[in-house]
Amino acid sequence: MSEPIISTVDIVLLIIQEDRLCVTLSNRDKEPYENQDALPGGYIHAQADRDCLDAAVRILQQKTGLLPPYLEQLKTFAGAARDPRGWSISVVYFALVDADLILSATNPGLTICPVDALRRLPFDHNEIIAAAVDRIRNKSQYSSLPCYLAGETFSLPRLQKIYEACLGETLNKVSFRRKMDELGVLETVAGQTESTGAHRPAQLYRLKSEFKNQLKLLVRGL
Amino acid sequence: MSEPIISTVDIVLLIIQEDRLCVTLSNRDKEPYENQDALPGGYIHAQADRDCLDAAVRILQQKTGLLPPYLEQLKTFAGAARDPRGWSISVVYFALVDADLILSATNPGLTICPVDALRRLPFDHNEIIAAAVDRIRNKSQYSSLPCYLAGETFSLPRLQKIYEACLGETLNKVSFRRKMDELGVLETVAGQTESTGAHRPAQLYRLKSEFKNQLKLLVRGL
DNA sequence: TCAAGTTAGTTACATTATGCAACTAACAAA
DNA sequence: TTTGTTAGTTGCATAATGTAACTAACTTGA
Numbered sequence: 001m002s003e004p005i006i007s008t009v010d011i012v013l014l015i016i017q018e019d020r021l022c023v024t025l026s027n028r029d030k031e032p033y034e035n036q037d038a039l040p041g042g043y044i045h046a047q048a049d050r051d052c053l054d055a056a057v058r059i060l061q062q063k064t065g066l067l068p069p070y071l072e073q074l075k076t077f078a079g080a081a082r083d084p085r086g087w088s089i090s091v092v093y094f095a096l097v098d099a100d101l102i103l104s105a106t107n108p109g110l111t112i113c114p115v116d117a118l119r120r121l122p123f124d125h126n127e128i129i130a131a132a133v134d135r136i137r138n139k140s141q142y143s144s145l146p147c148y149l150a151g152e153t154f155s156l157p158r159l160q161k162i163y164e165a166c167l168g169e170t171l172n173k174v175s176f177r178r179k180m181d182e183l184g185v186l187e188t189v190a191g192q193t194e195s196t197g198a199h200r201p202a203q204l205y206r207l208k209s210e211f212k213n214q215l216k217l218l219v220r221g222l
Numbered sequence: 223m224s225e226p227i228i229s230t231v232d233i234v235l236l237i238i239q240e241d242r243l244c245v246t247l248s249n250r251d252k253e254p255y256e257n258q259d260a261l262p263g264g265y266i267h268a269q270a271d272r273d274c275l276d277a278a279v280r281i282l283q284q285k286t287g288l289l290p291p292y293l294e295q296l297k298t299f300a301g302a303a304r305d306p307r308g309w310s311i312s313v314v315y316f317a318l319v320d321a322d323l324i325l326s327a328t329n330p331g332l333t334i335c336p337v338d339a340l341r342r343l344p345f346d347h348n349e350i351i352a353a354a355v356d357r358i359r360n361k362s363q364y365s366s367l368p369c370y371l372a373g374e375t376f377s378l379p380r381l382q383k384i385y386e387a388c389l390g391e392t393l394n395k396v397s398f399r400r401k402m403d404e405l406g407v408l409e410t411v412a413g414q415t416e417s418t419g420a421h422r423p424a425q426l427y428r429l430k431s432e433f434k435n436q437l438k439l440l441v442r443g444l
Numbered sequence: 445t446c447a448a449g450t451t452a453g454t455t456a457c458a459t460t461a462t463g464c465a466a467c468t469a470a471c472a473a474a
Numbered sequence: 475t476t477t478g479t480t481a482g483t484t485g486c487a488t489a490a491t492g493t494a495a496c497t498a499a500c501t502t503g504a
Contacts, residue, residue: 004226004268005227005229005266005268007227007229007311044227044300044309044311046226046227046302046308046309049302050301050302050303051300051301051302051303052298052300052301052311073297073298075295076274076295076298076313078266078273078274078313079272079273079274080268080271080272080273081272081273086268087266087268089229089266089274089311089313091298091300091311155481156481156482157480157481157482172462172463172464173464173481173482174462174463174464174482174483174484175461175462175463175464177482177483178461178462179462195470195471195472196480197471197472197479197480198471198472198473198478198479198480199470199471199472199478199479199480199481200469200470200471200479200480200481200482201470201471201480201481202480202481202482203481203482377452378452378453379451379452379453394491394492394493395452395453396453396454396455396491396492396493397490397491397492397493399453399454400490400491401491417499417500417501418451419450419451419500419501420449420450420451420500420501420502421449421450421451421452421499421500421501422450422451422452422453422498422499422500423451423452423499423500424451424452424453425452425453445504446503446504447502447503447504448501448502448503448504449500449501449502449503450499450500450501450502451498451499451500452497452498452499452500453496453497453498453499454495454496454497454498455494455495455496455497456493456494456495456496457492457493457494457495458491458492458493458494459490459491459492459493460489460490460491460492461488461489461490461491462487462488462489462490463486463487463488463489464485464486464487464488465484465485465486465487466483466484466485466486467482467483467484467485468481468482468483468484469480469481469482469483470479470480470481470482471478471479471480471481472477472478472479473476473477473478474475474476474477474478
């Protein structure tokens with residue numbers, strides 16, 4: 001039979017702040033590591049949660065008060081050594097959301113930290129965040145994933161900055177615009193604005209409604 | 223606190239047989255679904271297994287008697303509805319191995335079945351296998367993953383057939399050979415052989431030793 | 445011994461994708 | 475109305491990819 005194993009869900013909630021990829025940490029209100037910042041997480045409730053995604057949505061709601069437009073299972077971290085309480089399983093999800101939604105929520109226990117400037121975190125949370133960054137970096141190469149880090153509407157120059165933050169490298173402007181065009185997930189919005197200064201204002205775009213909650217992959221032959 | 227949750231590991235062991243992608247099923251020796259074919263799996267032993275990978279290796283060894291050259295975590299399937307015993311978590315791995323290794327093992331409880339000709343399986347195992355096929359199809363587009371389905375040595379025409387079985391489409395010969403060359407994971411082996419008929423024999427290749435157990439990804443800019 | 449059949453592997457070229465530099469456009473501020 | 479700054483486009487050089495047609499190496503059978 002199965003031994004008693006601690007079963008939890010943790011969430012890597014990523015946002016863009018000042019053109020940098022950042023993770024949202026939550027101050028722990030219980031032992032172990034009470035009062036330290038760590039990934040938002042919690043126990044799976046076999047009574048309340050129909051599946052893991054349910055648990056992730058519930059926990060995210062409790063800790064941050066929001067339902068992100070993008071939520072995907074990342075990986076499961078398990079073993080005897082990762083939690084002082086003993087053998088544990090953590091099913092980890094990663095979520096993408098517009099930074100403004102978090103900042104406007106003003107949840108007191110939350111901290112935002114750039115993923116490349118993290119200090120040592122409890123459990124194996126540094127390793128988990130590294131896996132999430134790997135995943136988003138990989139998917140950003142051929143998908144519209146980073147769009148979920150932008151708000152409802154955004155300019156292409158801003159979206160390019162977001163892609164660059166995800167990928168950790170600068171991109172060519174013309175190539176980027178061509179690629180977004182051929183992905184076909186964006187549409188212009190009538191009023192253009194985003195006039196942030198003494199220069200030509202940028203056209204605003206939004207995700208086409210049919211892509212509001214899914215990935216469009218660009219399939220490329222071998 | 224956490225409720226008691228059944229914690230298991232299941233494995234999608236993929237091989238190529240007659241140029242088709244096939245999955246290895248194991249006859250269940252216990253309830254539920256006793257005597258039916260399903261994915262090889264078993265309970266996590268908190269005492270014996272240091273982590274999930276440990277458990278996967280142990281279970282694979284028990285059920286098939288082999289250690290595959292490639293083993294990667296696929297996804298975790300969990301919920302109240304997937305197992306008649308109640309709320310369960312299954313951390314699923316997928317493994318790739320040369321078909322000859324399985325066929326020579328002659329483990330009596332094993333069945334090989336093409337992934338596109340599966341009947342209804344116990345639990346959510348059809349869904350799990352579909353996820354594994356998705357993953358390998360995706361990774362086959364830009365990595366050397368399918369090489370682990372070939373044996374120690376293989377010809378390029380045979381490797382191309384394997385890639386085609388993984389991707390579910392035919393490939394261009396010249397493009398395929400160019401891509402394998404630029405991936406840089408293969409080396410020729412002196413004696414060429416694989417003369418299977420009245421025609422020119424094919425050069426044999428093998429994975430360079432530094433790639434025997436890892437993926438070489440071709441990074442492609444956005 | 446040599447022609448026919450079959451698969452392996454290469455070459456040459458057309459087509460498409462990508463990267464870059466230089467351009468024009470649209471605004472604010474002075 | 476000139477200047478500075480960012481948005482967006484155009485044209486072209488270079489690189490990647492797909493295709494057809496080739497040559498190479500073998501076995502078999504006349």
